[in-house]
Amino acid sequence: MRTNEEWLRDLRDGGSRQADALEELREKILRTLRAYLAHSAESKEIAEDCAQDALLMIQGKLGTFRGESRFTTWATMVAIRIVLGELRRRRWKEVSLDQSRTGNDLPAWPIEDAKSLDPEKALQQNEAWRILKSIIENELTSRQRFVLVANVFQGMPLDLVAGKLGTNRDNVYKVIHDARKKLRKSLVERGLSQEEILRIFEVRGKDSR
């Protein structure tokens, strides 16, 4: 098994050591991607293409490897980011959403499951959703609203939202982050806590799952 230094040395070698290291890395990445895609509805054919793309990216980014982890963990992450990005792009393409609606329409009701059968609880849910919706529609900036609706409610991947807005993933995450902070402030001002909202909608938080 190569050390980090050996991986870097061999991948930069330019000779037979580089060819061996690339082949070993290719096999390792392919094994990982095939295992990941084994239970996926998507065809395993993308494993080969993504492994190839990953190898090229890894070679191009060798200088950015900081040596704080095992080299193979870093390289595997690069490959997984590529395959997951591809899967997300494919899944988003399959969503038959009218492009003009992207980032625009909040759903009439936030959760697919039926409303509570208890009339009093149903009233509380209607009121909570009315408040949440009103904050999103009236208090967020148009950019915050677009990003939140597109990514969180409609499922558009962060990278694609970034592409649509002509920016990068970090900026999109920052917009979502600012929207969350504004939402929290406004919800708290209206007396709604996390526990209260989850109780009203009869959904369980992470700690009680």
Next chain:
Amino acid sequence: MKSGKFTRLIETVFAAKDDEILCSEFFEKLPRFVDLQIAKENAAELLADVHHHVHQCPECEEIYLALLEAVQSEK
């Protein structure tokens, strides 16, 4: 949306901190986070900002989970 996604939305709203790392910094630190976990170190405490981002960013969480599984299976 599914009820799990709605729950996640509410949880991330209330868990938002003033100072959070962004996705690119998360990817710089994720391999070390996973290696620490594999080594049974307290990764969540040692890299609390990475741990928090996993909670706040579902897409990055998916990458973290896939990477952890891949590295574990290669052990």
